[in-house]
Amino acid sequence: xxxxxxxxxxxxxxxxxxxxxxxxxxxxxxxxxxxxxxxxxxxxxxxxxxxxxxxxxxxxxxxxxxxxxxxxxxxxxxxxxxxxxxxxxxxxxxxxxxxxxxxxxxxxxxxxxxxxxxxxxxxxxxxxxxxxxxxxxxxxxxxxxxxxxxxxxxxxxxxxxxxxxxxxxxxxxxxxxxxxxxxxxxxxxxxxxxxxxxxxxxxxxxxxxxxxxxxxxxxxxxxxxxxxxxxxxxxxxxxxxxxxxxxxxxxxx
Amino acid sequence: xxxxxxxxxxxxxxxxxxxxxxxxxxxxxxxxxxxxxxxxxxxxxxxxxxxxxxxxxxxxxxxxxxxxxxxxxxxxxxxxxxxxxxxxxxxxxxxxxxxxxxxxxxxxxxxxxxxxxxxxxxxxxxxxxxxxxxxxxxxxxxxxxxxxxxxxxxxxxxxxxxxxxxxxxxxxxxxxxxxxxxxxxxxxxxxxxxxxxxxxxxxxxxxxxxxxxxxxxxxxxxxxxxxxxxxxxxxxxxxxxxxxxxxxxxxxxxxxxxxxxxxxxxxxxxxxxxxxxxxxxxxxxxxxxxxxxxxxxxxxxxxxxxxxxxxxxx
Numbered sequence: 242x243x244x245x246x247x248x249x250x251x252x253x254x255x256x257x258x259x260x261x262x263x264x265x266x267x268x269x270x271x272x273x274x275x276x277x278x279x280x281x282x283x284x285x286x287x288x289x290x291x292x293x294x295x296x297x298x299x300x301x302x303x304x305x306x307x308x309x310x311x312x313x314x315x316x317x318x319x320x321x322x323x324x325x326x327x328x329x330x331x332x333x334x335x336x337x338x339x340x341x342x343x344x345x346x347x348x349x350x351x352x353x354x355x356x357x358x359x360x361x362x363x364x365x366x367x368x369x370x371x372x373x374x375x376x377x378x379x380x381x382x383x384x385x386x387x388x389x390x391x392x393x394x395x396x397x398x399x400x401x402x403x404x405x406x407x408x409x410x411x412x413x414x415x416x417x418x419x420x421x422x423x424x425x426x427x428x429x430x431x432x433x434x435x436x437x438x439x440x441x442x443x444x445x446x447x448x449x450x451x452x453x454x455x456x457x458x459x460x461x462x463x464x465x466x467x468x469x470x471x472x473x474x475x476x477x478x479x480x481x482x483x484x485x486x487x488x489x490x491x492x493x494x
Numbered sequence: 495x496x497x498x499x500x501x502x503x504x505x506x507x508x509x510x511x512x513x514x515x516x517x518x519x520x521x522x523x524x525x526x527x528x529x530x531x532x533x534x535x536x537x538x539x540x541x542x543x544x545x546x547x548x549x550x551x552x553x554x555x556x557x558x559x560x561x562x563x564x565x566x567x568x569x570x571x572x573x574x575x576x577x578x579x580x581x582x583x584x585x586x587x588x589x590x591x592x593x594x595x596x597x598x599x600x601x602x603x604x605x606x607x608x609x610x611x612x613x614x615x616x617x618x619x620x621x622x623x624x625x626x627x628x629x630x631x632x633x634x635x636x637x638x639x640x641x642x643x644x645x646x647x648x649x650x651x652x653x654x655x656x657x658x659x660x661x662x663x664x665x666x667x668x669x670x671x672x673x674x675x676x677x678x679x680x681x682x683x684x685x686x687x688x689x690x691x692x693x694x695x696x697x698x699x700x701x702x703x704x705x706x707x708x709x710x711x712x713x714x715x716x717x718x719x720x721x722x723x724x725x726x727x728x729x730x731x732x733x734x735x736x737x738x739x740x741x742x743x744x745x746x747x748x749x750x751x752x753x754x755x756x757x758x759x760x761x762x763x764x765x766x767x768x769x770x771x772x773x774x775x776x777x778x779x780x781x782x783x784x785x786x787x788x789x790x791x792x793x794x795x796x797x798x799x800x801x802x803x804x805x806x807x808x
Contacts, residue, residue, distance in 0.1 A: 246596060250596070256584065256588065330579050333540070334575050334640070338597060339565040339568045
């Protein structure tokens with residue numbers, strides 16, 4: 242019964258996600274537009290070689306960063322569904338059904354994960370075809386997208402369970418994504434010292450994911466480095482999973 | 495008995511939401527739960543449906559002890575929420591498919607139930623539309639349909655007609671009556687006394703977390719009936735006629751205004767025929783009405799408040 246309810250809810254959330262046209266616009270079209278605009282602007286102001294092995298290096302840097310920012314913010318979908326289904330009046334109807342709250346949360350998380358991963362892949366494909374961006378090893382990239390999306394979902398569930406005010410949680414979620422991007426060196430050049438070097442390469446999920454993707458192709462220097470970054474992302478996902486389970490047991494059931 | 499509460503107590507901080515509430519709902523009946531805002535109706539519903547835990551007392555549903563998260567019992571229960579709780583981004587049909595699926599209805603049976611339920615609430619032609627395109631009344635009907643799609647044995651309706659037009663209200667009330675004819679037992683809460691009066695087989699009146707009266711409408715009315723009032727209009731009014739009315743046994747007062755007389759007798763006097771006979775001896779009667787106390791009078795007597803005033807004040 243529980244398994245059946247999981248799939249009923251999973252497809253229900255996927256259907257709702259597919260109807261959120263504004264969300265799709267923000268999470269797929271907007272990053273593509275930003276990549277296109279920023280690549281054009283930066284290409285005008287550089288004297289470095291833009292194309293390497295037929296790939297546009299400016300687009301590549303911006304594409305990886307933008308994809309990761311929007312992946313890290315992808316958990317906002319889940320945040321809004323949890324708010325609608327578990328806080329607003331809908332909670333009484335759903336609580337009255339035989340579907341346990343944790344089944345709803347699991348299925349919602351899984352659906353949002355699948356959806357945001359697909360959005361991430363669309364950005365990868367879009368920037369590869371339209372902007373000549375280089376993404377390295379495609380399987381590593383997909384794996385990293387999945388990991389970043391898992392981290393984003395768990396992070397947003399944690400924010401939701403702690404804060405309970407979806408607007409505040411949403412602002413914090415966006416802030417964290419962009420703060421990570423800043424520390425990852427995407428927005429502006431960071432001071433050249435040990436702390437910022439570390440932050441840029443390993444300091445946040447954004448930096449770890451960025452490093453893993455870069456290290457998976459000719460932009461990288463060591464596959465060990467890539468494995469370290471992926472292991473660290475797995476570790477963060479694991480820690481957040483434990484936190485979500487603990488908080489969920491206390492606050493959701 | 496299909497559901498019941500025995501001495502149920504529920505507190506929210508310092509507020510006693512339910513104060514030793516006891517009542518029973520029998521199979522096939524519509525129990526009307528009446529009370530002003532804040533009386534505890536919604537808390538009764540939530541504890542009965544196992545959505546919140548009672549502090550003490552016993553709740554039974556379908557012969558079993560009810561508790562929070564009792565999934566087996568929830569399967570037989572339908573809840574029509576006070577607010578419209580449907581998914582705005584899904585069509586009417588998709589909403590029903592989802593809620594049916596949550597109760598384990600699937601395949602052909604689900605398709606059939608979705609079709610039947612849409613027909614039942616009169617939304618078949620709007621199956622492919624999203625609720626945002628519906629009027630308030632249609633949204634309310636979809637709200638009800640979502641609680642019916644799995645054919646519950648016991649349906650709880652929490653003020654299902656709030657804020658809708660009279661036409662939709664009467665459609666919903668007719669649907670409720672049809673449901674009981676099909677064997678569903680209902681707990682119906684409302685702020686509208688005329689609704690409860692029209693559909694409920696028994697009524698429970700709550701105020702400040704307590705059950706203050708329960709019974710059929712006639713039982714409730716007889717509890718508060720102290721006087722009978724007859725209003726009569728005659729063709730030949732006179733002071734002498736007023737005196738003749740006054741002389742009838744049990745008559746307390748007679749008021750005379752032109753051709754109209756108001757005659758107040760003690761409870762159980764049954765003076766209607768006598769008054770008519772006396773009036774006809776003095777000429778023809780153009781109108782005669784015996785005023786019966788309404789549920790409104792019962793409520794006013796028991797709580798000292800008018801339900802509508804309470805509502806307007808919130």
